[in-house]
Amino acid sequence: MAPQPKYLSGDQSAIDEFINKFDIFLFDCDGVLWSGDHLFPGTVETLELLRSKGKKIVFVTNNSTKSRADYQKKLSSMGIPSEIDEIFASAYSSAIYISRIMKLPAPKNKVYVIGEAGIETELRSEGVEFVGGTDPAFRRDITPEDYTKMADGSMLDENVGIVLAGLDFHINYLKLSIGYQYLARGAKFLATNTDSTLPSNHTFFPGAGSISIPLINMTGQHPIALGKPSQAMMDSIEGKFQFDRKAACMIGDRLDTDIRFGLEGKLGGTLAVLTGVSKKAEWEVEGAKVVPAYYVDKLSDLKG
Amino acid sequence: MAPQPKYLSGDQSAIDEFINKFDIFLFDCDGVLWSGDHLFPGTVETLELLRSKGKKIVFVTNNSTKSRADYQKKLSSMGIPSEIDEIFASAYSSAIYISRIMKLPAPKNKVYVIGEAGIETELRSEGVEFVGGTDPAFRRDITPEDYTKMADGSMLDENVGIVLAGLDFHINYLKLSIGYQYLARGAKFLATNTDSTLPSNHTFFPGAGSISIPLINMTGQHPIALGKPSQAMMDSIEGKFQFDRKAACMIGDRLDTDIRFGLEGKLGGTLAVLTGVSKKAEWEVEGAKVVPAYYVDKLSDLKG
Missing domain, CATH: 3.40.50.1000 (HAD superfamily/HAD-like)
Incomplete structure (x- = not known):
């Protein structure tokens, strides 16, 4: 079996070590922060804790119908404070890729x-x-x-x-x-x-x-x-935020998009949360290809 | 190289032998009888010749937007006389398959x-x-x-x-x-x-x-x-016309749909015409998988 992820829920010293290891956290949204119209309890406090420790937060979404400003309104309507520069949606990712990477004459x-x-x-x-x-x-x-x-x-x-x-x-x-x-x-x-x-x-x-x-x-x-798990999106994010990949962690609920996105991007870490699509059994099977580095039952477990 | 097709154009005894071998001819239309809006010269006479020898003719088309009646009007507008029962389009093929083969309760x-x-x-x-x-x-x-x-x-x-x-x-x-x-x-x-x-x-x-x-x-x-080259269409055609597959020949311009349709349907013969999509070179290469039994430069070569 592939090396298994470290389970953080309830283990405060492991949580502290995890948080200290990274400068920037890339967040998938649906299934992590909320599900449908339901905000998970503790989401806002967890984001606040990370911000209070000086961590950079980026909301990374494949939603292509919304601009960053639209998406900020959505976060706001869910009760989540955010800055427009914390948002990276696939429409924006595409625009960045076209204007700054492709640069057709x-x-x-x-x-x-x-x-x-x-x-x-x-x-x-x-x-x-x-x-x-x-x-x-x-x-x-x-x-x-x-x-x-x-x-x-x-x-x-x-x-x-x-x-x-x-x-x-x-x-x-x-x-x-x-x-x-x-x-x-x-x-x-x-x-x-x-x-x-x-x-x-x-x-x-x-x-x-x-x-x-x-x-x-x-x-x-x-x-x-230009969306997860494509590395063209990771390149766009890096192009914009200029961070050290080793100090970055991807947090998501889907192995095939979020966790794969972080692994293939060679980020310092990947954290799976079990409040969305993927289940623990998916990485506990023989031959599992996408295995996160860490997992928690729910995001708010990070606030201890 | 796979066994190569017999070339009929200009070889009257081979043409006679070919025509005598079959009772029913399944015709692809575009690329065989006409191209776009252009009727190939000799199309009507060739169909007449086959009918005069007592051969059954079926026009087999993947066009799904037209009923048989619509398609008969199209043939008519191209100058080709036909009976509605000579027409087998994929919409009709689908209806037949649903009503006579699937028969859901x-x-x-x-x-x-x-x-x-x-x-x-x-x-x-x-x-x-x-x-x-x-x-x-x-x-x-x-x-x-x-x-x-x-x-x-x-x-x-x-x-x-x-x-x-x-x-x-x-x-x-x-x-x-x-x-x-x-x-x-x-x-x-x-x-x-x-x-x-x-x-x-x-x-x-x-x-x-x-x-x-x-x-x-x-x-x-x-x-x-329910269209070519799917054998569900062949089953529908056979269900309707009740013919001996060995006495049937598929005539078409595309190896990957028409000729494959006839070969996989184990018809007695397949005839490629070179007035459409596929070229001779496609079956003349090493490893060619779809090779017709016969070919002509153009359909009207059959009328000698």
Whole structure:
């Protein structure tokens, strides 16, 4: 069996050692801080304790429909105080990646967006030009004229060099067709994240990964994903916060996204909390590939 | 190298032998009879020749948006006379499969349709009940209320036992969400066909397979496909026409769909025509897996 994680709940000296070891904590949110609309007791106090010890906190979410400002409102509505600079969502991650890492030469650096307003806000904040997104001109049925104008390119923007697909509650045949045309003409393919489902109301709805997958199916190309567990997101976070990875710890409830994200990013630590998706049994089996360094029953166990 | 196909063009005795060997010819259409809007010269005469020799002709198409009647109009508009009973499209294939092969016990045998009117027409012709499809109630944005009503099941039809996904020019987030809910509740998963793209105007648009793939991505389930090269379609054709497979020949332009369909169906023969997608070089390489039994440069070479 793989080396097993250290269990921290109820062990104050181990908790102190754990907290002292790191300067920055990356937090997954749903399943860690809250579940659905239910804030876990002690969440706010635990975050306060870490802040009082001078720790940097970053909320890392794959949610691609919200800008950082939107997400701060969500945290606020859950009763969690935060700074906008503590928030790292996949829409922002994508904008950062495009503007600071890809840096395509103008003018062929426009982005065709499949997604909601949060992506647009973050692209604007980085000065990235885009088409598509929430533009009503793209929220309609395809017409016979569209086929001709896509085929001859006359309805396409020749400066689009990137297709960015996120969660789009207004996905339609026209948007997918246009996305395909840009990719077929050589645009780079990015996805805010590739989660196949979106958990809500104790069931699942299509996630961002189920919006981009028709384009993968049509082109055979796979997008660079800017959400957990993709390391492109870790690179974006590091680019922004400039921290020592050895002094960073990822905290999350999902082994396949959060813990994997921290392990592959070679962070100093990973902490699993058992208030979400993954269960202890998943790392206690022979051949388990993703094993956190630490685990607690619930986040508030850290405040002792 | 695999045994190579017999080349018939210009070899009258080989052509006569070929035609005499079969009683029924299954025809792919686009790339064989016509390309786009252009009817190949000699198509009508070749079909007449076969009919005059008492051969049965079946037009086999993966087009899922058209009923047989719609497709007959298309053939007619291309100048090709046909009988409705000579037409086998994937919408009809799906209806036949549901009504004559699956035969789910009532009342849990309703179909949730993602697709266009052709599917509805064919389901009605087989007396199969359905919801979804072109119903305007499903052609709208998702609302906050929908999430609740999907989660508690109150907006779902409890008698839906099958999800059938075909090409849908009105695909949206609501339809995909509902499709997921039915599958998660145990409905059987069918697809009219799984072509990733739809060729049109010398480029590509999303095909039926790019409509069903978000559901595959969300559920991990793969649908039974009712179009070429799926043998479920061959079973449907055989169920309807009752022929000896050894006396049947599949004629098509695509190795990966048409010729494979005939080979896996163990038909007596397969004929590739070089007026469409696949080229001779594809079966002339070492390790070629799909090799037709015969080929011609163009269909009309059969009329000598």
